[in-house]
Amino acid sequence: MQIVVGVAVVEEGRVLAAYRPGPDGGWEFPGGKVEPGESEEQAAVREIQEELDVEIAVGESLGPGVDISAEYRLHVYRARIVAGDPVPREHSELRWFGPAELDESDWLAPDRPFVRRLRPRI
Structure with a gap:
């Protein structure tokens, strides 16, 4: 099963979300697929650099993964920005x-359990 990492960027009592447009769109934690030879944390750093043009420091996992489909499983990590200002390169907002x-x-269905886990810890 392919792991997909999402990143909950938390700063000053708030969390950054990205909007995926389209008929199945909604808010999500930005991120993407873990590449071969890459740790989940390394993938999170790379994906957020590509998608938001910021450098992050990855923190704790937000708990067990959630199946997106038969092929993909979502794991979400908390993070903070260490350099840059977020720019929506792959999202509409x-x-x-x-x-x-x-x-x-x-929020997109796979992200909802992580929203519940994160809400009391922002």
Whole structure:
């Protein structure tokens, strides 16, 4: 099974989300596939550099992975920005959410359990 990493960038009591456009779109934690020979943390750093043009420091895992499909499993990590300002290179929008603004229904289904786990820990 291919692992996909998502990154919950947390800063100043809020979390960064990226909007995936299209009919199946919604808010998600940005990230992507772990490449062969790469750790999940290394993939998170690379993907966020590619997608948001920022450098991050990866922190704790937000718990057990969630199946996206028969081929993919999502793991989400907490992180903080160490250099740069986020730019939406692959998403239609970026937005910072405070804990009270995290409505799971606006998020893609695989990301929702991580939203629940993260909300009390922002």
